[in-house]
Amino acid sequence: MTVTNRVITPGMFIGKEGPDIISFGSGQPDLEPPFDIGDVLLNFNKFKYGKVGGEDELKSRLREYVKSEFGQGVEQDYIVVTNGASEALDLALRRISLRSDGSRVLLTKPYYYSYPELVKINHMVPVYTDANIDLEDVKEKSETADAMIINSPANPTGSTLEKDVLRAIQEITEDNSCVLISDEVYHSLTYETEHYSPKGENVVTINSFSKTYSLCGYRVGYVFSQDADFMAGILGIKAHSSMNTNLLSQKVALECLSVPKEHIMDNREIFRMRRDHIYRWIKELNLEIEKPGGAFYVLPKVGDSMKMAEDLFFDYNVITYPGEWFGAEGYLRLSFALPIEKIDEGMRRIKSYIDIL
Numbered sequence: 065m066t067v068t069n070r071v072i073t074p075g076m077f078i079g080k081e082g083p084d085i086i087s088f089g090s091g092q093p094d095l096e097p098p099f100d101i102g103d104v105l106l107n108f109n110k111f112k113y114g115k116v117g118g119e120d121e122l123k124s125r126l127r128e129y130v131k132s133e134f135g136q137g138v139e140q141d142y143i144v145v146t147n148g149a150s151e152a153l154d155l156a157l158r159r160i161s162l163r164s165d166g167s168r169v170l171l172t173k174p175y176y177y178s179y180p181e182l183v184k185i186n187h188m189v190p191v192y193t194d195a196n197i198d199l200e201d202v203k204e205k206s207e208t209a210d211a212m213i214i215n216s217p218a219n220p221t222g223s224t225l226e227k228d229v230l231r232a233i234q235e236i237t238e239d240n241s242c243v244l245i246s247d248e249v250y251h252s253l254t255y256e257t258e259h260y261s262p263k264g265e266n267v268v269t270i271n272s273f274s275k276t277y278s279l280c281g282y283r284v285g286y287v288f289s290q291d292a293d294f295m296a297g298i299l300g301i302k303a304h305s306s307m308n309t310n311l312l313s314q315k316v317a318l319e320c321l322s323v324p325k326e327h328i329m330d331n332r333e334i335f336r337m338r339r340d341h342i343y344r345w346i347k348e349l350n351l352e353i354e355k356p357g358g359a360f361y362v363l364p365k366v367g368d369s370m371k372m373a374e375d376l377f378f379d380y381n382v383i384t385y386p387g388e389w390f391g392a393e394g395y396l397r398l399s400f401a402l403p404i405e406k407i408d409e410g411m412r413r414i415k416s417y418i419d420i421l
């Protein structure tokens with residue numbers, strides 16, 4: 065007897081590829097990194113431990129980058145280079161959890177699926193406010209929260225928060241002595257508005273090379289804030305956990321910072337075209353959808369999203385992520401970080417599935 069296990073999990077899909085698989089799944093750019101990384105590899109011969117907070121040359125360039133891209137002046141010592149934004153988030157949350165066990169962390173819902181898990185791993189409690197921000201609710205809930213995480217442009221909705229809303233959240237959290245963690249990994253992918261980065265004493269900013277420079281597998285990100293004590297705490301934790309971030313990856317990241325801005329803008333145009341293309345497809349399928357203003361995700365309303373994601377994977381070789389994983393039951397997340405021909409093929413398969421429902 066054959067037992068068919070049709071259960072899907074995020075772990076099954078991250079990095080999964082195959083000749084006939086169309087993946088609208090994991091959020092990583094299909095575009096090449098901006099230069100031939102082989103050249104960097106050939107000439108690299110550092111193999112001893114590096115500085116826990118990151119290599120000086122990279123941090124010095126990051127300081128300039130943070131000034132020009134995020135409009136924030138920050139001391140080089142208050143930047144810590146990490147194994148992707150993932151480690152940066154974990155370190156920031158670990159640092160917050162040292163305040164007291166059971167601290168509350170306010171998340172906007174739908175959320176990036178690792179946020180609640182990271183909060184819980186660090187013995188804290190996630191509390192939620194709608195991603196369609198209600199400032200009164202943020203005010204009330206941040207009074208009893210030690211931290212809040214915001215993510216604009218957002219995963220999984222692709223939505224962006226207006227500058228005045230971000231400013232208001234920054235003021236409210238500051239008044240409530242609540243740390244504001246701003247996850248800006250999609251900062252270079254905004255299609256309608258300029259990116260705005262919250263600033264202030266209570267703000268901890270997180271960024272990554274994964275999405276902007278197509279460098280997901282190299283695992284380089286960073287975290288910075290104006291709070292010396294907070295950053296010293298993060299460094300202390302990293303010294304006893306992962307220690308330095310991979311030196312070769314840091315060298316590649318350093319090279320990325322010299323890439324002309326036009327390259328990033330060109331990539332953004334590619335993603336904008338794909339966004340418009342997949343949006344048209346979803347409209348044709350008569351599914352309810354908000355047009356995303358950033359990142360590379362769409363989140364149409366589909367009904368039984370878990371069953372749909374399972375059926376699409378097992379019967380149509382199409383990977384999609386059910387909204388349940390992001391606190392968005394009834395919705396399906398599709399990443400459009402794949403070429404137009406693949407988007408077309410995947411959407412044709414999804415259409416034939418919907419047609420027989």
Ligand SMILES: Cc1ncc(COP(=O)(O)O)c(C=O)c1O
Nearest residue numbers: 091148149150176219272274285
């Ligand atoms: C919102 C958000 N934050 C953080 C990450 C993790 O990024 P990194 O590859 O830099 O660890 C992701 C990856 O998909 C993400 O979508």
